Amino acid sequence: MTANVAIDPRPGRRWRRPRSNGIHAGLAFVVFATLWVPLAGAKTAASAWSLLPQPAAMHPAGNGVVAVADGATVALSGSQHTQALPIAKQFVGWVGSTRGLHLRLDGSPATHSAIVFDLDPQADVTGDAGYHIAIGDGAIRVVARKPRGLYYGAVTAWQLLTPPGWKPHSTAYVAEGSIDDHPRFAWRGLLLDSGRHFQSVAEIEKLIDWMSLNKLNVLLWHLTEDQGWRLEVPKYPELTSIGACRKAVGLDVELTGSPDKPYCGFYTEAQVREIVRHAAARFVTIVPGIDVPGHSQAAVAAYPWLGVTGKRPEVWTDWGISAWLLKPDEKTLRFLDDVLDEVMRLFPSRYISLGGDEADKTQWNASPEVRARMRSLGLANMDALQGWFTKRLADYLVKHGRTPVGWDDELLAGGTLPVSEVVMTWHGRDKLRVALQAIQQGHDVLLAPVESLYFDYYQSDLPDEGPGQPGMISLKDAYDTALAPEGATSAEAKHVLGVQAQLWTELVPNFPRAEHALFPRVAALSELGWSPADAHEWDGFLSRMPAEMARYRALGIAYADSAFAPAFSLAPEQDGKLRVTLSNQAGFGAIHYTTDGSPPTAASRRYAAPLEFSLGAGTTVRAATFAPDGFELSAPRSHVIGSTALLIRDGSQLATCSGRPPMRLAGYRPAHGAAPVYAVDVGNMCWLWKDAPLHGIRQIRVTVGRIAWRFGDDSDGAVVRPAASAAGELQVHGDSCQGTLLATLPLAPAAATKYQTTLGAEVDSGSRAGARTLCIVATGDPRDGQWAIANVSLSR
16 A cells, blocks of 8 residues: 545535525425326436335335426325424425425325325334335325324435435436335434534534434433533533633644633533424434543532542543542532433433443542542442442432433443443443343443444544544444344343444544544444344445435535545556556445546546556546446545655554554644644554665655644553654664664754654665665654654655
8 A cells, every 4th residue: 555645626526515404495385296107217227215224124016106396295194284294394395405306385185296294193103203105106105103203204205306316406206115114223323522522503403404314313412521511500600611611722722713712612501402402303312411420520620529639620631531530429419410400401301321431530549538438338449439429310310200321331330220220332342241231230221332333433544534533443344233232132132222323522623524424324323223133234235325425415414435435555566567456445336547637437447457557757546436326436536656656655554563553633734724634653653664665765754743632641651762852853763663773854843843844864875675664763752742644755
């Protein structure tokens, strides 16, 4: 794998976001037009159903289609018009803002209506979220017995009108048949972390819109963190006047515009009510998350008596696990009861999350008062004390008719949870052993495995992949999430309440970054939560992704194309030529390419076998991936192929010396352009270029930069290498990190700026022969500012 891969800037690539978030637009009242034509009279591609998530049962029938043209009528049937009307209005908005068809909403049923919504309490459907769709006799009829089911039927009807290859403003042709559908799991959730980085009300409502169109129904809203308390509690105003602001460091400076301006944000009571109302109209439940006793440094910063030491810390500006726990006494519990009273007043959700994870008990163990409290309660250890503390809060919620939710680690270790507590398990390995353990203790469980459903993890190893935690979670990794604990009986398996993905926001400072992290992996989550187990099939899912991604594009979602983007692999041939292999992560779609500088299209040459180039003047290969219907699955990537192509490595293509997968972290944004993204082994400034072609090499150039990331002074495992100067230096060794020193590049010029700097040095003339491993290390302490490599190049 070699360097110099980039996303091509293309005119028109910025997708226009539809008005009113793509939800309320397009209620134009025009003359209806409903058509019925035989299948042979419509485009064949338009007849296919491409639905995501896959419905429980589909029954294609006949050779006809129902055609829905601009001006067609949407009618309501049944006795419950009032409840059906807002759903029909949203459907008309979706069709208008994506397909560009302006449908006429008619409150009464009519034989000439193209689409009929029928809310019938006696409907023969499965559950309150189930629905039936009949397509035939010139109409699409959606039937449900509850508004929730009618809403999901409306989503499917919208998808029927946006099949593969659909074109805006054109008549939609839908093949005849019927669909019977209902969800597999009751909880189909997404966790949004607003504590570490803050999202606006409009952004959260937009995310709720998009979630509902993927038939997700729970947003677990993580509102309190060490880095910020985000919920207004009138009885405790300093939670937001102090706890909602932190000093701007690292990337936060770019968000605030100045290191002197703090990073702040919280949600007022009125804003929370608006978000809850908006979500309810889309059948999404907002589950509030108030994390205790850990992740509470911001609360202790607001009210120091909540902590163990009595001191007032700053709202945290670092990441990781803070030692500032809430004090486990009656005064703290009264405070939390007050907070939960406010939470229950604002959020009608049956469920409330108490978190409970990552409680570093250093301060508890060091406190004579806390140790005495533990002994007076007859508890064996601090885990049991946390269990006692959490049970008090959980019992308070149960007393008020709510169901507590929390993470598995400390909660199960405490051993005192009420049976009603729902356990979120982030353990996916060991065949869901922890989930089964929780079930056998009598709990319902939510599956939220870190290995496949932590969407803050990066999605590919492409050089242009955005920031993310290690390791990689691809679209297929998300789709292949295990949902059945091994060894569980059928009765035990029924205690799996659902599935949930997480978006923690240490590396997600803004909403565009959130869009990139969530989509299209949300499509995999959607199918996990909704579709029956026997419908789970990767190739079928991939075949339905082009239509889904076209919908995302029409909705204005800036999704990641990582799964489909072309990757370049270069290798020298014995005849002096260079072999270029193209592939993509998903193994789906056709890669088309150009070599004349023009943007690739579906009509460009299709890649079928490795390409060969002479090692002369550089040739730019541009490639993109297309679906069978011609939809562009990925933006073009480009690679310069020439005599120096094998002498360059992007920093993301260097191995870590520790063997650990790197984090992908953003650097400082230059005056023009996007912030660079580096592959970084946190705490260890050491990189390997394996089999570097050193024959005849005389010079090495390394482009370095600082990462915009803040670490605590006690970072575990930091590797400090002695520096010969105040700024330190890059040392280049041959064969191993203890091998021959080939070059030294002083870091002083780079230390004078936080932006990228290219350093150069001569390579030791006696050590140039053959292909050898290069080890590049930066001296100094990474906790004082970690260096990152953007690229390395060799020259003869």
